[in-house]
Amino acid sequence: MDSFSLLLSGFADALTPANLMWCLVGVVLGTAVGVLPGLGSSMAVALLLPLTFLLEPTAAFIMFAGIYYGGQFGGATTSILLNTPGQSSSIATAFEGHTMARNGRASQALAAAAIGSFVGGIIATTVVAFFAQSMVAFALDFGPPEYFALAILAFASTAAVVTSSPTRGIAALGIGLAVSVVGIDSQTGAVRMTLGIPQLLDGISIVILTVGLLAVGEVLHSGFRPDGTAGGSVITSGTPWLGKTDLRRSWLPWLRGTLLGIPFGAIPAGGSEIPTFLSYGAEKTLARRRGHSQFGQGAIEGVAGPEAANNSTSATTMIPLLGLGLPISATAAVMLAAFQQYGIQPGPLLFQNDADLVWALLASMFLGSFFLLVINLPFAPLWAKLLRLPRRHLYAGLLVFATVGVYSAAESIFDVVLLYAVGALGLLMRRYGLPMAPVLIGAILGPLAEGKLRLAMAASQGDPTVLFDSNIAIGVYTVLVLIGAGFLAKAIRDGRRRDTAPQDGVLSHR
Amino acid sequence: MTTAQPQKNELSEEESDSRVSRPSSDQAGSTLAIAFFAGVPAVLLLLGSMLMRVPEASGFLGPRFFPVAVGIFLMVTALIWTAWSLHRKRSHTRGSIPKTARDSTADNEVISESDNQVHSNWRTLAIMATTMVGHVVLLQPLGWLISGTLLFWGVSYALDHRRPFFDLCIAAAMAGTVQLAFSGLLDIALPAGILGKVL
Secondary structure (H helix, E strand, C coil), X not given: CHHHHHHHHHHHXXXXXXXXXXXXXXXXXXXXXXXXXXXXXXXXXXXXXXXXXXCCHHHHHHHHXXXXXXXXXXXXXXXXXXXXXXXXXXXXXXXXXXXXXXXXXXXXXHHHHHHHHXXXXXXHXXXXXXXXXXXXXXXXXXXXXXXXXXXXXXXXXXXXXXXCCHHHHHXXXXXXXXXXXXXXXXXXXXXXXXXXXXXXXXXXXXXXHHHHHHHHHHHHHHCCCCCCCCCCCCCCCCCCCCCHHHHHHHHHHHHHHHHHHHHHHHCCCCCCHHHHHXXXXXXXXXXXXXXXXXXXXXXXXXXXXXXXXXXXXXXXXXXXXXXXXCCCCXXXXXXXXXXXXXXXXXXXCHHHHCHHHHHHHHHHHHXXXXXXXXXXXXXXXXXXXXXXXXXXXXHHHHHHXXXXXXXXXXXXXXXXXXXXXXXXXXXXXXXXXXXXXXXXXXXXXXXXXXXXXXXXXXXXXXXXXXXXXXXXXXXXXXHHHHHHHHXXXXXXXXXXXXXXXXXXXXXXXX | CCCHHHHCCCCCHHHHHHHCCHHHHCCHHHHHHHHHHHHHHXXXXXXXXXXXXCCCCCCCCCCCHHHXXXXXXXXXXXXXXXHHHHHHHHHHHHCCCHHHHHCCCCXXXXXXXXXXXXXXXXXXXXXHHHHHHHHHHHHHHHCHHHHHHHHHHHHHHHHCCCCHHHHHHHHHHHHHHHHHHHHHHCCCCCCCHHHHHHC
């Protein structure tokens, strides 16, 4: 119970009125920046970093924790209301959450997200506080083959589980992977697929891809809808608060999402995209199995699970950051920079050398989760009122925010051009029924998969058996085979049904 | 328009993909489009890999390996989709309802629309595209306030052109608010353009 008393002393540091205020300021600012499309939590932390340097270290990190959680939740708000995830970890939330908003259940979606974030944040922070040191040891076991296996699992599960049409999902995944190789190859410095455009040397930013495909594509597509021409129409925001049914449907996804998210923060495997999509896929499969799946019509499970997973991963990202000095997400990378600014070196010795700071930070992560809930739950119906804006203004505002968000990230007009081009691609993909999620997953995890594969092969002098040379990797591939087998069984079953009812189930036929 | 009716069409793209477009997905046009989506990046990747300058010491599985692998993957996908769509086409010509063939542009929403609406869709899209190109071109010379106003106004005008002056006021207010928020609170400079010289 040593950790417990240390945590209590952390709370003693964090609970001073001044520190409470900094945490609150952080949550509010973080939410505000996170709500802007294209400015996710990493952007919020980066933008507000200079502000925190005015404070002494403990207060600065307390504010940081607030910004971090606030930014995470702000991303969920825009995902749900505007179908515009500010960051990749909110993409899964957008699928069902935005449908819910369109069905007049925006407040419920926001509340499910807020409580999910709270549950995920609190449980995961508890895990961090008590198990950080032993989880660091586990994370150290992960080598290139294990990461590669995880990436492959993520590809397969997004292409097959998340999207309902696997054949289209595979094509979309390939497009995402193709995008991921644009730019300078990090291992050899070779210039790849830039078409001679110097601005593409750094590759295509995930922010541009996400905002372009989801937000700009949506704005352009709005013109193609029969109702899009009637720009004066509004979406009702509906009754506020979660009903009993919603709570009953949400609490298990919250816990499952949290459990899925926790390990992914600890292992450096590309942030919270994998657990959010896994959680989304798991909830969808479970709902289908229960027989009354509302996925596609605004299933609250599809918001509750991914949001809990997202926040629990964000919390456990602190484990490798604090314990190994290894930043997993862009946000963690900014936080690492902040640590260094104060002359603090995260690593195995941090828990001994700067114990006061670490425990105050962990305590403020609890407080940040709490503030997030207190601030955002009452505001959920208020945010949902955003949907009462005339649709033409909503879409126009969306495009303006997407543009200005992407422009301001690098102050580059080329990025805006790229954003619009990606938006045009998004429009075409929507018209031909290609799913967006696999593109984003391919682009995000492509570099991880490629890098780890090449590292593993280099280490083994080209012997591919190295990829299967560990229990963790074999475990991951076993899961993969199981998913594949289940999928094949379903395809065969559908195929049989198709034989009896020839009009149905065309896509599952291959 | 009230909200009840459009909601039916606006399922998330994942679901609408399976749910609504399933009847249309057996049309050759749609499947060919997907073959195209996979085929173009495949060709780009394979050509790009061939033309790539690879450094001398690039170790095992150099920078070419992954793009080529993805390129082949996409090419196979494209070929399967092409074969599949041609197969569908043939079985369609053998015995099916000619009406579905006419709708082969494939999008589920478009099917229910009259030609007039399709026409207005293209008009909406054309105005939006012009607005966006204009914004990119004018952002630097005219500054954010003017080009941002135009961006907002153009899109809202494209979607509904009944109250252009009201929209213009909203657009100007919006661009101004964004300018204030970004330069005042976040300390990010948006292009000032010609107004910067005047003010």
